[in-house]
Amino acid sequence: MANSASGDSVVDRVVRVIEAFPEGVTSLQLTELADRAGLPLSSAHRLVRQLSEHGLLDLGAGGTVRLGLRLWELVNRNSPTLALRQAAMPFMEDIQQVLNQNVNLAVLDGWEALFVERLSRRGSVANRARIAGRMPVHISSAGLALMSHQSRELQAEYLEQFEDPTGKVTAGVVRHLLAEAAQQGYAQLAGVVDPDTWGIAVPVMNRKRRTVAALGVVVPLAEMRLQALVPALQTAARGIGRQLGD
Amino acid sequence: MANSASGDSVVDRVVRVIEAFPEGVTSLQLTELADRAGLPLSSAHRLVRQLSEHGLLDLGAGGTVRLGLRLWELVNRNSPTLALRQAAMPFMEDIQQVLNQNVNLAVLDGWEALFVERLSRRGSVANRARIAGRMPVHISSAGLALMSHQSRELQAEYLEQFEDPTGKVTAGVVRHLLAEAAQQGYAQLAGVVDPDTWGIAVPVMNRKRRTVAALGVVVPLAEMRLQALVPALQTAARGIGRQLGD
DNA sequence: CACGTTCTACCATTGAATGGAAGCTTCTGC
């Protein structure tokens, strides 16, 4: 009944507080936050107050808790993907201008593609890939482009544990998709994410030819023109790669 | 010699670790981090390891510390400016397309404009306003646009404490700039940030007519055409405001 | 106005956090 009845450290708790916000939710009541983080109200209150004194959280009147502007600032200034995003932005804008479609940039994290940047145009088809959103490798062209250029070992490990919760896709199918993507140098996926759209993505390699990201577009099925899209994407991807260090 | 010789809490230390990264630096050696955060090496090590187990930091081989991808993800998914950025993006893209210049979006934080989103075009003039970058109110058109539409009290408080480190600008000059911006409905600043550029910004008001952001462009001095720019910005700002809640 | 809900403050108890020291690994210069 003293120092942590639940047996977790302060650090654990700080993390749980930050993680307590459901996707897309920017504000939470103190009580609900304590609930979600699994903390006694008084402990949650103390923790939140401390963090908000430093600006990492923002404890408003009436117990409204938000992530702090300062936290957003710190993370975006020093984010590990900063160099990548800076290098990619001009090329993404070029692509968007020329093709007039959604463009996105993703990195591999676990068995998912994490979208780190995106440009969408009003009037262009819906793009499910939100910034800071995730998609499983096997149902995103970006994910396939990324995985298809990883080491044999990692791909084997991935296929080993692969399991589709919907049961529609087998590891064999994914293996085939990856092999195809690896051979062609780009990944495509039609009508999977959204029935009316087509996703195409190419790997972005750094100077050591390690695949660090995937550059992709999402276009309406009707406007599919591989022969125009792929070279444009590959050219841009090379341009980005040249800007990167490593 | 025991629980915190320096008299600071675990939370203080976690914050100091995250804050230890200098602007734009994405990776730090453990020793340097401990140094910057003012922590004993062993304490820094323990803290970093704990945080990296949760994915908030990333402790690589050889003691290389980065901010975690997971932290970036959490913060960007739930950031307090999420709604603002989402509402503004399409309009910013429109502006960029039509005017073909740098567009940026800022909020007021303390006595500074914090840039939360930006679109730049290759070939357009340099834009000092980086995402997650800051600029003092009095040397950015965005800052002036924001401050000029705050409450009388806040403006008075601002001018009260105002002091220009370079000594070039007086509180009186700033008062004049703010009054002008308030009256005209936009703020402009020529050759201050950069000798060859002109910044123009307008306030973005939510439905309650509270100024929550500033929408601005940076154009080459030569291409200055106020009569074309201001109406475009104001129209976009109104559009953004209509999308916002509150 | 009384009741329910949620936020905030207090404080005695105690185990989690601390950091010096020692071991380990990696790198460098000779």
Add this chain to the structure above:
DNA sequence: GCAGAAGCTTCCATTCAATGGTAGAACGTG
């Protein structure tokens, strides 16, 4: 190839910061 340095990692006895039940304040509601 070896001595030395520099930096990373682990260990563990000491002790004070963290804990959370409780009580009170503030708010909203029927």
